[in-house]
Amino acid sequence: MNQPPQGLPHIVVLGAGFGGLMFAKDFPSHLAKVTVVDRQNHHVFQPLLYQVATAGLAAPDIAQPIRSILRDKPNLTVLMAGVRRIDLAARRIELDHGSLDFDYLVIALGGQTSYFGHDEWEWFAPGLKTLDDAVRLRRNMLLAYERAEMETDPKKREELMTSVVVGGGPTGVELAGSFAELARTVLYRDFDHIDPRQARILLVEGAPRVLGTFPADLSESALRQLRKLGVEVRLNTKVTAIREHEVELDGVPLRAGNIVWAAGVGASSVTRSLGVDTDRAGRIKVRPDLSVPGHPKVFAVGDLAILTDAKGQVVPGVAQGAMQGGAFVAKLIAHDLRVGARRPEDRPAFAYWDKGNMATIGRSKAIAQIGRLHFSGLAAWVMWLALHIVFLVGLRNRVSVFVNWIHSYFTYKRGARIIMNAETISRK
Amino acid sequence: MNQPPQGLPHIVVLGAGFGGLMFAKDFPSHLAKVTVVDRQNHHVFQPLLYQVATAGLAAPDIAQPIRSILRDKPNLTVLMAGVRRIDLAARRIELDHGSLDFDYLVIALGGQTSYFGHDEWEWFAPGLKTLDDAVRLRRNMLLAYERAEMETDPKKREELMTSVVVGGGPTGVELAGSFAELARTVLYRDFDHIDPRQARILLVEGAPRVLGTFPADLSESALRQLRKLGVEVRLNTKVTAIREHEVELDGVPLRAGNIVWAAGVGASSVTRSLGVDTDRAGRIKVRPDLSVPGHPKVFAVGDLAILTDAKGQVVPGVAQGAMQGGAFVAKLIAHDLRVGARRPEDRPAFAYWDKGNMATIGRSKAIAQIGRLHFSGLAAWVMWLALHIVFLVGLRNRVSVFVNWIHSYFTYKRGARIIMNAETISRK
Numbered sequence: 097m098n099q100p101p102q103g104l105p106h107i108v109v110l111g112a113g114f115g116g117l118m119f120a121k122d123f124p125s126h127l128a129k130v131t132v133v134d135r136q137n138h139h140v141f142q143p144l145l146y147q148v149a150t151a152g153l154a155a156p157d158i159a160q161p162i163r164s165i166l167r168d169k170p171n172l173t174v175l176m177a178g179v180r181r182i183d184l185a186a187r188r189i190e191l192d193h194g195s196l197d198f199d200y201l202v203i204a205l206g207g208q209t210s211y212f213g214h215d216e217w218e219w220f221a222p223g224l225k226t227l228d229d230a231v232r233l234r235r236n237m238l239l240a241y242e243r244a245e246m247e248t249d250p251k252k253r254e255e256l257m258t259s260v261v262v263g264g265g266p267t268g269v270e271l272a273g274s275f276a277e278l279a280r281t282v283l284y285r286d287f288d289h290i291d292p293r294q295a296r297i298l299l300v301e302g303a304p305r306v307l308g309t310f311p312a313d314l315s316e317s318a319l320r321q322l323r324k325l326g327v328e329v330r331l332n333t334k335v336t337a338i339r340e341h342e343v344e345l346d347g348v349p350l351r352a353g354n355i356v357w358a359a360g361v362g363a364s365s366v367t368r369s370l371g372v373d374t375d376r377a378g379r380i381k382v383r384p385d386l387s388v389p390g391h392p393k394v395f396a397v398g399d400l401a402i403l404t405d406a407k408g409q410v411v412p413g414v415a416q417g418a419m420q421g422g423a424f425v426a427k428l429i430a431h432d433l434r435v436g437a438r439r440p441e442d443r444p445a446f447a448y449w450d451k452g453n454m455a456t457i458g459r460s461k462a463i464a465q466i467g468r469l470h471f472s473g474l475a476a477w478v479m480w481l482a483l484h485i486v487f488l489v490g491l492r493n494r495v496s497v498f499v500n501w502i503h504s505y506f507t508y509k510r511g512a513r514i515i516m517n518a519e520t521i522s523r524k
Numbered sequence: 525m526n527q528p529p530q531g532l533p534h535i536v537v538l539g540a541g542f543g544g545l546m547f548a549k550d551f552p553s554h555l556a557k558v559t560v561v562d563r564q565n566h567h568v569f570q571p572l573l574y575q576v577a578t579a580g581l582a583a584p585d586i587a588q589p590i591r592s593i594l595r596d597k598p599n600l601t602v603l604m605a606g607v608r609r610i611d612l613a614a615r616r617i618e619l620d621h622g623s624l625d626f627d628y629l630v631i632a633l634g635g636q637t638s639y640f641g642h643d644e645w646e647w648f649a650p651g652l653k654t655l656d657d658a659v660r661l662r663r664n665m666l667l668a669y670e671r672a673e674m675e676t677d678p679k680k681r682e683e684l685m686t687s688v689v690v691g692g693g694p695t696g697v698e699l700a701g702s703f704a705e706l707a708r709t710v711l712y713r714d715f716d717h718i719d720p721r722q723a724r725i726l727l728v729e730g731a732p733r734v735l736g737t738f739p740a741d742l743s744e745s746a747l748r749q750l751r752k753l754g755v756e757v758r759l760n761t762k763v764t765a766i767r768e769h770e771v772e773l774d775g776v777p778l779r780a781g782n783i784v785w786a787a788g789v790g791a792s793s794v795t796r797s798l799g800v801d802t803d804r805a806g807r808i809k810v811r812p813d814l815s816v817p818g819h820p821k822v823f824a825v826g827d828l829a830i831l832t833d834a835k836g837q838v839v840p841g842v843a844q845g846a847m848q849g850g851a852f853v854a855k856l857i858a859h860d861l862r863v864g865a866r867r868p869e870d871r872p873a874f875a876y877w878d879k880g881n882m883a884t885i886g887r888s889k890a891i892a893q894i895g896r897l898h899f900s901g902l903a904a905w906v907m908w909l910a911l912h913i914v915f916l917v918g919l920r921n922r923v924s925v926f927v928n929w930i931h932s933y934f935t936y937k938r939g940a941r942i943i944m945n946a947e948t949i950s951r952k
Contacts, residue, residue, distance in 0.1 A: 136943065515565045
């Protein structure tokens, strides 16, 4: 493995999601050697992942090679490698191949789908964290309709045309809304033996409302908008088991051709081996300066860190939280290197700036909260569209997504209804 | 399986490539029930497949759901299924699940990569026939550079940065040119420890010239243009063995991080079980009316048929040949159904209209032949771009490809440099 030359300190950044990437972009890289490690070669714009899963966008539309984003930063190296182990005492990262020594470490590996101890459910109800996941969901969903078209038994046909989305957070709501819209406005013209408008889309949530992190009136509005799209929303309902093409809701089995898990996100499993204090979801309880307790030169940002910030608010596990954390740590380490190292208790405390929160449900359907202002319906949807185009990384991606959205809006088509790897890894 | 109602004859079309799709579009479908069967849910615009393999385009940019293309045809059903066996005597097709009886049959299953009896080479030197193939080539190629970046042994690094393309036909020339351009103009800015401009790209051809189906002066021009891009072209060179990361050229082993097979295309293997006369590549020797000898209601079009046509020219295995064949058979069956069945010898004979032939090598580099006119360089390249945009199926695809090409042209970037499935099915 290539080690940085003597002289400059070495900063290793694990993960090039929103947190790691923002650190790498903001850090003045003449001050140190920086190595960014990610097991993928690309950064994914996670907020649009559900559109790849529901055939609205192609995978490369929402991804950008990490090397390409960071190509102009001097002293910065990108490595495509998986992280095996972090040895905080020896200040060393073990990778799939080789290892890296660090002076400073920024852990930004994000979250992973959590099945609350039921990892065996993954095969029957995949989650949505990566582009590969998204292409898999798209394949499962489109294949279910293809099979329904060939099925002659009306009961089995109905089962194949049933989709269940588990979890009423933003991802679950977006997936369920988009599945419903796809069936009712896009697919219905394409089949001869089935009517996709009759497809059942269920959204299952254990709590009494969807989008629990939003104000109650917006949750209510989202629920109404979902129902308008024909999504059956089951609140206060627990998933008690998942088997092949079957989910058990409060003990009652339901057959479904397509089951998606959008219920649980835990921290990357690497946190558990660090020997530091974590919450039940595996998130590192960081200090107010985002450093890991006992390790002043090690920081954690994004979905694998948990903190009640200087304003007394729990920093939410959203893109904004990770990005602000990455930028904060970049400034903090730069100050350490320019002016001299400070003890964690002498450093400023991170304060999350809540710029607002939004979720989309379907065409002209969304909710948004900006400070005390609450929006829903068309206004929220237009805001959502504009913001997601602006924040998408890469000019080509922006143009491509924009063209796709315009095209879908006017034609009621979706451009990425392509089943990939149908033969090699399709499920029964 | 759903069978058509009594009354109308049933036409089964196997394959929705250029030939099958053109038949389905052209056939007046009020005359019969038509069932189109393909193992994919999408039609692929094959001439641009190499651009997906070399990270210029996303897979959905060059594909369109078959259902969506044919949605407005009455009496026409699309089935996503693999063909197991064709029983010409019983007039029955066995599918993966179920079977179909036919009155008329159009076999348009196209070709498949042929390793001339060395099927064991496939794993080490994949071919390029499907979107999944293209995404696999892209992954192999990009991963080789990622590994070279991490490699400290200079000799191994050089090996990883060597690509070998076997076969100097259009696909091989396009791939080699595009690989070279990617390395020299796109990737070189992205890496710290390797210089992709030093990458070796070899194109290996057994014959004395590349693009052997073109006139000699255009082959010469293509060779010069390839060499200008830095492709090492080895003519009169035979591949004697392929192993993991190693190819033997006339018995001399050469290590390479990325090996691609673009040398052989044979007919779909289904032809061998038909009990009809085929050539060595498995192509059905059809009658002048494109019917299969002895089976006047069974036709074969495209890459799995071979015919010297009414003008005395061998119909080439290109998109135009398949499309004209599909349109010809559509007209012929329609006439049979309207006016009454004719004996094959009383039917008109197919005549291929050679509209010209072109191949692209890289930016401003191409060759084209239209009748007696020969073009090369910029003029041929602009013609190539225009024609491929026009013939691409689907407005969204056209706009998306156009945007991608404009963007690449001005920025020297490629938008689809995304490694998918790196963990699950990547090779060592």
